Amino acid sequence: MFKNYLTIALRTLWRNKGYAAINSVGLSVAFCISIFLFLTAYLQLTFDSFHEEKDRIYQAYFFSNDPERASRSGGMPMPLAPTLKAEFEEVEAAARVMTLRKSSVAYQDKRMDKEVYMTDPDFLNMFSFPLLKGNKETAFSDLSSILISESLAQTLFGNDEPLGKVVQIGNEGKQKGYIVSGVLADAPYNSSIRYDAFIRIDNHPNFTHDQANWGSNSHKVFIKIAPQAKQATLENKLKLFSQKYFSSNIEVLQKKGAKPDKLGDIFALRLQPLTKVHFDTEISNGPPIAIVYALMGIAFFILLIACINFINLSVARSFTRAREVGVRKTLGALKSQLFVQIWSESTLLCFIGFLVGVLLAYQLLPEFNTMFNAQIKLAHIWEPGFIGLIVGVFFMVTLLAGGYPALLMAKFNPVEVLKGKISLKRPGFLRNSLIVMQFVMSSLLASCTLIALQQLDYLRTRPLGFVKEQVISIPVGNQENGRQVLKRMRAKLATDPTVLAVTGSGINLGRGKDRVTSRAVIAFTHKGQQIQTDWLLVDYDYLKTLQIPLQEGREFDPAYPSDSLDRIIISASMAKAMGGQELVGSYLRNEADSAGTKYQIIGVVPDFHLYNLSNGVIPITMHLSNTESIHYIFVRVASQNLKQSLDKLQHAWKEVAPQSEFIGTFLDENVNEWYREEEMLSQIFSLASGVAILLSCVGLFAMALLVTEQRTKEIGIRKVLGAGVPSLILLLSKDFIKLVLIALCMALPLAWFMMKQWLNEYPYRIEISLWIFVAVALAALLITFLTIGFQSMKAAFMNPVKSLRSE
Template sequence: MKSTPPRWAQRLLAWLHPANTLEEVEGDLDELYAYWHQRAGKTQATLRYLLNVLSVLPPFVRRRQQPHSYPQPSLFHPDMIRSYIKIALRNLWRSKGYTAVNVVGLSVAFCICLFLFLTAYRQFTFDSFHKDGDRIFQTYLFANDPERVSRTGGMPLPLMPALKADFPEVEAAARIMSGRTSLVEYRGKYVDKMVIQTDPDFLTLFSFPLIKGSSDVALRDLSSIVVSEAMAKAVFGNEDPIGKHLLIGSEGNKKQYIVTGIIADSPDNSSVHYDALVRIETAPNYQTDKDNWYANSHRVFIRVAPDVDQTAFEARLKPFAQKYFANTIQDLRKKGAKPDERSDVFAIRLQKLADVHFDRDISNGKGAPIALIYVLIGIGVFILSIACINFINMSIARSFTRAKEVGVRKSLGAQKHQLFGQIWSESTFICFIGFVTGITLTCLLLGTFNSTFQTKFTLTYAFQPGFIAWMVGVFVVVTFIAGGYPAWQMARFNAVEVLKGKVSLKRPGLLRNSLIVTQFTMSSLLACCTLIAIQQVDHLRQQPVGFDKEQVISIPVGNQVNGRQVLGRLRNRLTNDPTVLAVTGTSTNLGKGKDRVTSRSTFGFTYKGKQITTDWLLVDYDYLKTLDMKLLAGRDFDPAYAADSVNRVVVTESMAKLIDAKQPVGAFIRDDSDTTGAKSEIIGVVPDFQLYSVADEARPIAMHISNREDIHYVFVRVAPQSLAQSMDKIKKIWQEVAPQSEFLGSFLDENVDGWYQNEQAMSQIFSLAASIAMLLSCLGLFAIALLVIEQRTKEIGIRKVMGASVVNIIVVLSRDFVKLVAIALAIAIPLAWFGMQKWLDNYAERITISIWIFAGVGLASLLAALATVSFHSIKAALMNPVKSLRSE
């Protein structure tokens, strides 16, 4: 039976408050009176009732005197904001543990996201500084070869002039030929710089500012050179470079240039890098290949008119391709090539400048795969989501411990928007502290990040307007989601039910369980991907590369000395050294050495109607011996045969199969269209070996010797004993035979590891992300378990009194959380298997995903969750039941 207040108390309330304005208050107070009457007796209930009446009296008395002029406080009123801040700081200070857990989780998440999003932002802003970037394209050749669809950015020299002549909508076009650095000499000073060959349109096609000189005349003459700011300072110091003469090239092959302009340095996020620009006509092979449509040696960029559509322009290029590449198209059709979905067997196509960096096929393998960038963003979102889930779960869990506070506030007249503002302000404080701490951690760890992932980030990247807007947006979204939802939930509490004790955390809600499942799904998914990526990297490293990479020292020659002369001197010094087994030279390094230079020379020709593209590798005598490569047929290069250095080659097994000769040794390879009679005789066949990374297209290899071409690397095979001493000895000898060149020797096995740099970086990122994700997930579970067990203190005491053992109580308290982790694993494992299968499909050599990886991750996740929850469960189970029941 419902108890009601005494009539005199009701009349007092009716006199003080008009019924039409206090219906909700009266109803609430009546229900509170009934509740207190049942619990504490009539007299005490009446007194509590009057106290509540008096507590709401002042504002409503004013309202009675001025019925329609009482101002409702605004959520954003300065006085309200100050009040929110004061109360928020007090509450956070009283709940130091709750605050610390959330701040640590958010700061770590923000720090990781700053690094990952900074990396992604840099990649997505590549080439964005060009004024007409949306109208600039790089051309590439597409061939729907039955053996393998190919896309290459290497263009023949006559293509660009033909494009400008045949298509008036091409406003500007430039060829860019770049390779290794060149030796620059000025008044006895020598520096290595990247000098690229290009066309005069380069200065108007791109938006690199010309600081001195005129874009119309700077590259007008073949003897003109435009230098970058950095090169001008390094070479000329404080002198004015304009009009000065420079010598460029190695000894015996130097050319003189006159400085006609200074151009700004190319930004780090540019697809085109340079130290100086010269005319492409000065390239060594220009005169012989200027009309050759089958010698691909450079990249071509064009800018089209504003109203030109890319698809329509590519359609107009079809007759152009049929005109100039008729033989190539005919050869492809003979091989059985079929038109693709765009009806092309062979085509010239365009790639937007903004996308060139992501296209490894046409950017000389220097681009970053866009899929990897999206993976980085996804990992950042995962980490931030886990931190937000922790924040939401803990805020909701904590809201039940503050439920009576909210109930009293509402019964005293607080509005929902006021409660929302108060609680959200506390969440905003925590997010802000976490955000600032995350930024501080980023600044402190920037050097470590750069050294680990071989990047060159500086703090200036983080202060770019676009990135600041991006991160502010992330902060606002996190604050709105992580703080707004719990505040909204608490503001909706019913005051009467809260004060009656009907709102508690003893029963797990669907939202809380869903969030816990989500965060453990993310962390388990990252853990599975990490183990698979690590296994794939180890698998790639263990694959045979076709040569013995152990005990071989690779030494970059540099541009300040003649490679052939240095190789000869080194051979003479090491001939009688018992610890040196062989010495040779080559034009291309194996792996990535300390000079970080990667170059590639290819040779394409038509052989008996078949289009063949091979890696054209310059070597010296004893190359096979130094790398311990065995001959399958024929012989090695021999100084006793003078013709070996003119027109003879040693080819790999795959090259021998392409020419389809029963006896490849003694066969001749030549271009069907070559009427000069030039040909090369095959004198030996070796097994296929890895000349470049597995991420690059594998081609057959033809090795040749030439006395006219430069040697860029020296290989020295040493005895297995005392490798460190051998390196020191060769370094000392190198300083004697090549004093002008810095010694950058490294072992080939270290260089080959550099091929898998991207895969290694990916596995490191996955490892770091998985560790942090699991740590944050367990941290959130730790706090949730603490709050839940605090709510169940009375239940635990009763169970112990009834005879439950410690193990029984631990099982009861832990099983719900373990079930959630098991559900998360059931979701994460299939997703990990599917995603990593797609990733592994990019590799010719790949692992088979083992079920034990998922079993290990599942067991580790369950044990981590069980250990996290058990800490509180054991503590609660060992509590004295009398104490827990009394405190309850």
């Protein structure tokens, strides 16, 4: 039976090669794009899900119901983790996790920058990173122990035994030896913690000072709760804990007029489940989960458009097969047999489309990963969760695309069919609805794409408070002393007329090739009020290099030795938080400084953005230091021949920092990297809308072809009676144009509403312009007319004698 169904299906498809080709091409393209999008979303949704006890692991964060804006922060004080474990029986394990930036790792003559974390022994009992070598119980028993990743072990030691070997961690002159006590498997791509090595957090330079300091928030804290414990119950107990250890924070918020939130908290310590940490944009660097849902929605949109094409063509073609169905029924075929036979043809087409789609995905995977900076692999297709998703989608497509036409044809009345009473002279409600749905989705994607691109362009071009053009940012790395490199660089470039200014900083602007982002926040006391501010280490000529003007006071000057000790420059937002103007000469006291150091304000500058615009304007305090490390060097160059200036700096770098690789970039390039997620989203929208429009046009063209074939006799009669070519083209086109107009009336308001909600997430955003919707509407109508115009003109110019004779 199955063999007969398959044979008949193959013969039918071979006789209708054009129909089969249109459907298989449409489905293969849809499956290819959907596989990419589903894989991308699947990897994001499975972040941290590989940990065996993920449902019991949480990250601690602070909630602050500030009157200006409620906020959350993942930075924790050093004594928090051990105190939680000591005071709550529900807390089974607690681990602090802190990064050492890109730290230098050395063994014999090998030296490289790697991601080194500091943590507690409980870390190995919480997370399921496989320990390939070593003992989990003793791997962190000593302060000089280090756990390294499998790839780092291979790089440093090759095939030699790594256990017991001594590696050096730290910059030149500040290195410390650690004994390899274990080798961890490399972290998978979908892990929030991606490491090269771990050492004990007790090795932090300020550990002795900070281990009892509740005011210095410097790291993340993860806890594992007991099996019977509940998150809500523990968070309720943490209310009293917050009042006990963070009473000063609560008092400051109360003085500012803060009110309790719906849970009754002004300031609270709360818990975020590990599986949700990746998508929490406030306490981690992951993407918003809305982007992942958008990817899945787009994938379903594209598949649905392909299914609509399939259904429309199948329904239209069913009437050319009506006589075949009538004969089969007359000869005794059952409805179920006809349904299975016709559905098997659709299933075979879908299967061919799926196979071709997988092959296309395999061929185009490198280009997709490059375009969207993705890390997907087709090997993930064989994971159980993804297999279930793909099988479900495949059966949904075959049932949706093939099931209805098969059911429709199986219900044909054989008597009426053989009498020739079944025809399709006018489009039915189903076909019209499907075409409208198709163009609703296409127009929706096109509108969202244009708005996303406009918002991205706005973010990239909005003034940041500093001049990013003509400034080259050079990460120093960990192989050299940043202060010495800056000194040598200034001397080297002092006589170069194309170099306008040189300075250094503790953090980068934008995101450079080292991919490192960092942030330091401290609290000052002013007139009894606590003020939080970003603490920015700069060097002389910072304002000059970035062309940040002064509103009051002066810049740091080598002529004033005290500038490097206790002088600061603040931003306008910091001045506003202090509640006044003419602040030059006033003092601030650092809350976390046990020595009670007072810092004097010597200047005020306009607000500028250290981070991307989604953070809004934040208070900034700049300071000098003779001891803190300079991690980045900024060089402003003349506008003539920027490429040559970059090459010149690279050549100079080999002399001033021979141990460090030159990975300098222009600041405007770094700033563009802030908006990688928005760019990825706009690119995906662009790709999806392009594919959706293409598939819609293919389906529309095929429908126009079938409709004109069915109306050949009508067209011939109209021509004989004197109808002109323009009137015939209008006759054949107007029904489709009406459907597109209906689709636009549905899609454009929906696009406006959806993108309005998306834009509300940005402190700086565009106003949606009417011209975007006008452009989409005109483009949709033009594409529709061009798509069906060719077939309409061909039918209108046909010789009526020939068409009537053929009928």
